[in-house]
Amino acid sequence: MNPIRLYRFALSGHCHRVELMLSLLGLPYEAVDIDLEAREQKSPEFLRKNPLGLVPVIEDGTTTVSDSNAILVYLATRYDTGGRWYPREAAASARVQQWLSIAAGPLAFGAAAARVIKLFGAPIDWQRAANIAAGQLGHLEHHLANREFLASEHPTIADVALYSYTAHAPEGGITLAPYPAIRGWLGRVEALPRFVPMLKSPVAA
Numbered sequence: 001m002n003p004i005r006l007y008r009f010a011l012s013g014h015c016h017r018v019e020l021m022l023s024l025l026g027l028p029y030e031a032v033d034i035d036l037e038a039r040e041q042k043s044p045e046f047l048r049k050n051p052l053g054l055v056p057v058i059e060d061g062t063t064t065v066s067d068s069n070a071i072l073v074y075l076a077t078r079y080d081t082g083g084r085w086y087p088r089e090a091a092a093s094a095r096v097q098q099w100l101s102i103a104a105g106p107l108a109f110g111a112a113a114a115r116v117i118k119l120f121g122a123p124i125d126w127q128r129a130a131n132i133a134a135g136q137l138g139h140l141e142h143h144l145a146n147r148e149f150l151a152s153e154h155p156t157i158a159d160v161a162l163y164s165y166t167a168h169a170p171e172g173g174i175t176l177a178p179y180p181a182i183r184g185w186l187g188r189v190e191a192l193p194r195f196v197p198m199l200k201s202p203v204a205a
């Protein structure tokens with residue numbers, strides 16, 4: 001099999017969730033770093049891959065897929081034919097989709113946004129992001145109080161989608177100290193065979 005090409009920015013949690021999925025599935029891949037500061041993601045060449053001008057994007061042979069959650073769905077559907085990572089059963093599949101929506105909604109606008117402010121000085125209101133993060137992390141903590149993984153008794157793409165920005169929330173000044181169940185779950189994801197970490201940045205005050 002030819003390696004899947006992953007266009008990424010190494011400090012992006014959206015990109016890390018894709019890299020993590022590629023690794024967990026044991027798929028060969030090559031990473032191509034896109035210089036966001038130089039706006040390489042808005043170049044005509046890159047816009048042909050993703051008209052939204054955002055990473056991550058993958059190329060798998062002649063197939064190009066953008067959007068991190070769409071990529072997780074693609075990879076699991078194509079390469080995990082047993083349907084463990086992306087369950088086919090209706091209710092389980094819907095539970096996974098709920099978590100993908102949380103990853104694209106309150107996780108992105110909460111903990112991920114707070115981190116972009118602290119790491120890159122994005123002109124966003126940190127307190128607003130912190131308030132969204134508090135609600136989202138509270139919900140996650142409650143959900144994990146009596147569960148090992150998010151959408152099933154085993155890990156699914158839901159866990160992969162939520163992991164990166166949750167684990168790195170402290171880099172955005174969002175402490176995980178009040179969330180023991182979340183910290184336990186992060187440890188279980190990190191213990192999975194072929195887990196790859198995201199590049200660490202300093203914890204923010």
Ligand SMILES: N[C@@H](CCC(=O)N[C@@H](CS)C(=O)NCC(=O)O)C(=O)O
Nearest residue numbers: 012014036053054055056067068069
């Ligand atoms: N919904 C998209 C969001 C991707 C996204 O926000 N990517 C950021 C990096 S984390 C990006 O490419 N930013 C460059 C820009 O805004 O120009 C996904 O899940 O892939």
